[in-house]
Amino acid sequence: MNPQIAHLYQITQKPSRLILGLMSGTSLDGLDLALCRFSGYGLQTQIDLLQHQTIPYPEEFKQSIREVFAKDNIHFPSLSTLNTQIGRLHAQYILDSLQHWGVKPADVDAIASHGQTVMHRPIRSGKLPHSTMQIGDGDHIAHLTGIITLSDFRQKHVAGGGEGAPLAVYGDYFLFSKKGEHRILLNIGGIGNFTYLSASQEPKDILVTDTGPGNTLLDAFVRQHFPGFQYDKDARLARQGILHIPLLDSLLNLPFFQEPFPKSTGPEYFNLELLQQVMKENNYSLTPVDTLRTLTELTAQCISLAMQTYIPNQKENHFKLIVSGGGSRNPLLMERLAKINPNMTVSQSDSLGIASEAKEAVLFALLANETLMDKHVSSERRLGDSPWLSLGKISLPN
Numbered sequence: 465m466n467p468q469i470a471h472l473y474q475i476t477q478k479p480s481r482l483i484l485g486l487m488s489g490t491s492l493d494g495l496d497l498a499l500c501r502f503s504g505y506g507l508q509t510q511i512d513l514l515q516h517q518t519i520p521y522p523e524e525f526k527q528s529i530r531e532v533f534a535k536d537n538i539h540f541p542s543l544s545t546l547n548t549q550i551g552r553l554h555a556q557y558i559l560d561s562l563q564h565w566g567v568k569p570a571d572v573d574a575i576a577s578h579g580q581t582v583m584h585r586p587i588r589s590g591k592l593p594h595s596t597m598q599i600g601d602g603d604h605i606a607h608l609t610g611i612i613t614l615s616d617f618r619q620k621h622v623a624g625g626g627e628g629a630p631l632a633v634y635g636d637y638f639l640f641s642k643k644g645e646h647r648i649l650l651n652i653g654g655i656g657n658f659t660y661l662s663a664s665q666e667p668k669d670i671l672v673t674d675t676g677p678g679n680t681l682l683d684a685f686v687r688q689h690f691p692g693f694q695y696d697k698d699a700r701l702a703r704q705g706i707l708h709i710p711l712l713d714s715l716l717n718l719p720f721f722q723e724p725f726p727k728s729t730g731p732e733y734f735n736l737e738l739l740q741q742v743m744k745e746n747n748y749s750l751t752p753v754d755t756l757r758t759l760t761e762l763t764a765q766c767i768s769l770a771m772q773t774y775i776p777n778q779k780e781n782h783f784k785l786i787v788s789g790g791g792s793r794n795p796l797l798m799e800r801l802a803k804i805n806p807n808m809t810v811s812q813s814d815s816l817g818i819a820s821e822a823k824e825a826v827l828f829a830l831l832a833n834e835t836l837m838d839k840h841v842s843s844e845r846r847l848g849d850s851p852w853l854s855l856g857k858i859s860l861p862n
C-alpha cells in the first residue's frame with residue numbers, strides 16, 4: 465500500500481485530529497488560517513480553535529486576482545498561472561504561520577483549503593448547469609507543506625444538486641445548533657448568507673441561503689471613490705451621508721431579490737457596473753457619501769428581507785441573530801440590523817467561542833474532518849436543501 469494512504473487511514477483512527485482550515489474570501493483581503501483540534505464528527509463534533517490569523521495579500525497579488533475575478537473576459541494564461549501561484553503562496557503562508565505558532569508541519573494531520581473563488585455561476589434559467597470555480601490547487605499545497613490537503617469543497621455540492629454555496633450550513637448545524645433556540649447564523653463577507661437553525665434541531669427544518677451583497681459593493685465603491693481607502697472603516701464615511709430611498713428601492717427591485725430561496729450569488733452579479741446601470745436608468749445623481757450610506761442600508765435591508773420572507777413564524781418566535789464576517793465589524797450595519805429586526809437579539813459570533821474572522825476558515829477545517837470521519841455519508845441525507853456528501857478532494861504530498 466502507498467504509505468501515504470496508510471497515513472491517511474491512521475489519521476481517521478486517531479481520537480483527535482489537528483486540521484488547518486484556510487479561507488480566502490471574495491473581499492480578497494488575504495488568507496485566513498485557523499488551526500483547530502477536532503474530536504468526533506457531526507453533531508458530536510468537539511472543536512478547539514488553537515490559533516488563527518489573517519495574512520494580508522500583497523497589493524500586486526490582489527491586483528492580479530482582480531484581473532480574472534468574476535470577469536466575463538480574461539487573459540486565460542493568467543488564470544492558469546494564478547492557479548499555481550495561489551497554491552504556492554498559500555503553502556508559504558501555512559509554513560510561516562506554523563513556524564510562528566511553534567507547530568511542526570508533521571504534527572498537522574490535514575489542511576482544508578477553500579482556494580480563491582474566481583467564478584461562481586448559479587444558473588436560474590436555461591439549460592446550463594450551475595458552476596463554481598476555486599483556484600489555488602491543493603496538490604501544490606500538499607507537496608510544498610508535506611501535509612495531506614483537502615481542497616475544492618464546492619464541486620461535490622454542485623454534483624449533488626446544490627449551487628456550490630453556501631456551505632456554512634454544515635459547520636453552523638454541527639457546532640452551533642441548540643435545541644429550544646431559534647438561531648440565525650449570519651455571515652457578512654463580500655456576499656451575505658445565513659443559516660437558520662430551528663429550535664427543533666431537525667435537519668429538515670434548516671434553511672440556508674445567500675442574501676445578496678454584504679461588503680462587496682461597499683468595498684468596491686470605496687476603492688473607486690475614496691482613493692487610499694480599502695473599505696469604510698467603522699462606517700465613518702457612510703455616516704456622513706443621507707439615505708436615498710429611491711436608489712434603495714430600485715436596487716431592492718433587482719431580479720436577484722425576486723428569485724425564490726435558496727439562492728447564491730457573487731460579485732459576478734453585484735458589482736459597480738450594476739450600480740452604475742441602475743443610477744443611469746433612473747437619472748440618480750448622488751454624492752459618494754450618500755451612495756455609500758444607501759449601499760450600507762441595502763446590505764441591512766436585503767439581509768432582513770431574506771430572513772423575514774424565508775424563515776417561518778417570524779411573529780410568534782424570538783430569534784438569536786449571530787453575526788460573523790467582516791461586516792459584523794461595521795457598526796452602522798449592525799445598528800440597522802438590530803433596528804429593522806426587533807424580534808431578534810443581535811450578537812457577534814465571538815459570543816459562541818469562535819472569533820468572527822476565523823469562522824469560515826474553521827468551517828473548511830470542519831468539512832475536512834467530516835470527509836475524513838463521517839461513517840453515514842449518503843446522497844439520501846440532506847441538511848435542509850443541502851446535500852450531505854463528503855466534500856473536498858484529497859491531495860497526497862508525494
Ligand SMILES: Nc1ncnc2c1ncn2[C@@H]1O[C@H](COP(=O)(O)OP(=O)(O)OP(=O)(O)O)[C@@H](O)[C@H]1O
Nearest residue numbers: 489490491653654679695697698789790791793794
Ligand atoms: N471595522 C470595520 N468597519 C467596517 N467594515 C469592516 C470593518 N472590518 C471589516 N469590515 C468589512 O469586512 C470586509 C472583510 O470581510 P471578510 O473578511 O468577511 O471578507 P471575506 O472573507 O473576503 O468574505 P467572503 O465571506 O465573501 O469570503 C472588509 O473589506 C470590510 O468591508
Ligand SMILES: CC(=O)N[C@H]1[C@@H]2OC[C@@H](O2)[C@@H](O)[C@@H]1O[C@H](C)C(=O)O
Nearest residue numbers: 581584629630631632653655657824
Ligand atoms: C462561491 C463562494 O466563494 N461563495 C462564498 C462567498 O462568501 C460568502 C458567500 O459568498 C458564500 O456563499 C460563500 O462562502 C461561504 C464560506 C459559504 O459557502 O458558506
